[in-house]
Amino acid sequence: MKICICGGGNLGHVVAGFAASHGHDVQLLTRHPERWSNNLTIDTPDGKTLVGHISRISNRPEDVIPQSDLVLLCLPGFGIADCLKQIAPLLGVGGLPPVGSVVSSTGFFFEAFRILPPSTPLFGFQRVPFIARVGTYGHSAHLLGYKPQLSLAVEQTDDAESLRQQIETLFQTPVQLLGSHYEVSLSNSNPLLHTSRLYSLFKDWHEGVSYARVPLFYEEWTEEAAELYIRMDNELQALLAQLPVRPGSIPTVLDYYESTDAPSLARKLRSIEAFKGIPAPMKSQSPHTSPSLGGDRGGLGNYIPDFQSRYFTEDFPYGLAIVRQQIQEHRMDAPNIEKVYQWGLPLTSQQSLLT
Numbered sequence: 001m002k003i004c005i006c007g008g009g010n011l012g013h014v015v016a017g018f019a020a021s022h023g024h025d026v027q028l029l030t031r032h033p034e035r036w037s038n039n040l041t042i043d044t045p046d047g048k049t050l051v052g053h054i055s056r057i058s059n060r061p062e063d064v065i066p067q068s069d070l071v072l073l074c075l076p077g078f079g080i081a082d083c084l085k086q087i088a089p090l091l092g093v094g095g096l097p098p099v100g101s102v103v104s105s106t107g108f109f110f111e112a113f114r115i116l117p118p119s120t121p122l123f124g125f126q127r128v129p130f131i132a133r134v135g136t137y138g139h140s141a142h143l144l145g146y147k148p149q150l151s152l153a154v155e156q157t158d159d160a161e162s163l164r165q166q167i168e169t170l171f172q173t174p175v176q177l178l179g180s181h182y183e184v185s186l187s188n189s190n191p192l193l194h195t196s197r198l199y200s201l202f203k204d205w206h207e208g209v210s211y212a213r214v215p216l217f218y219e220e221w222t223e224e225a226a227e228l229y230i231r232m233d234n235e236l237q238a239l240l241a242q243l244p245v246r247p248g249s250i251p252t253v254l255d256y257y258e259s260t261d262a263p264s265l266a267r268k269l270r271s272i273e274a275f276k277g278i279p280a281p282m283k284s285q286s287p288h289t290s291p292s293l294g295g296d297r298g299g300l301g302n303y304i305p306d307f308q309s310r311y312f313t314e315d316f317p318y319g320l321a322i323v324r325q326q327i328q329e330h331r332m333d334a335p336n337i338e339k340v341y342q343w344g345l346p347l348t349s350q351q352s353l354l355t
Contacts, residue, residue, distance in 0.1 A: 020052025077106030077318030191319025
């Protein structure tokens, strides 16, 4: 297939390199083409090294969108609408390729319905296909974890099965079709996972408070954060019961993580290999000081929350905002989601288009 990847972040690197290494013609739309090599190296959890050749790299949509068989956005929530507006006029050139997003819980389908031609086939993942981290920007990346199966929502096409097969071929992973875009747009993954942990870490923060060290985001997951995550998920599950989604299409967090309560969920999140070594989103108040992952927690220190991190700028004004909007539209009560949302949104530097 001839695939256009839009976005050069963690997932953009790994998806582009993975697809190219498996023989697909990959083109890349990125704001920084000058920083990219045409040869991209990806290391995998099983010790393999994948090398993919990117056939064209550009910051001009007209260079890479026309004649693509598939367009895949690997973008944060705040980049989706702008990208769709740029590519929309080009989708009629040579037909209407399917347009999808590797992350669907930050508003992709809602924006695509609004911006793209109504005949554009759309697809989106329920959870990202890889756990990914950039190595050297534009040159290498780390594929830290695979998913055993991918779940996909498809809209605006009469041949969803063909698109499912294309995605299965692209990612070399079994793909199941879901019944509705709600099943990928509303997620108990990052929008609830990240925000519950952030709240438990920083709910007492205010100007003048600093921390002695940077805790590990997952490996030090607490029962308090796990309990809040479960309560927020219960509120999401109540919303799903009011929507045209199939029962069980979005598993509860306890089912997904094979847990029974907050203590077992906390233990599970602390043990996931691909999550190890990831620090909480914090920054040093002294620009030349490296974050410390050791020492005692709390007290006066050098570190404060990094409100420019995507944990904040993505998951509150986009991911959690979409869940909250649906809850409000259905006149439901969700005190835990509301509490976390009202705490986190003012800390971000952006305001969601959904608020």
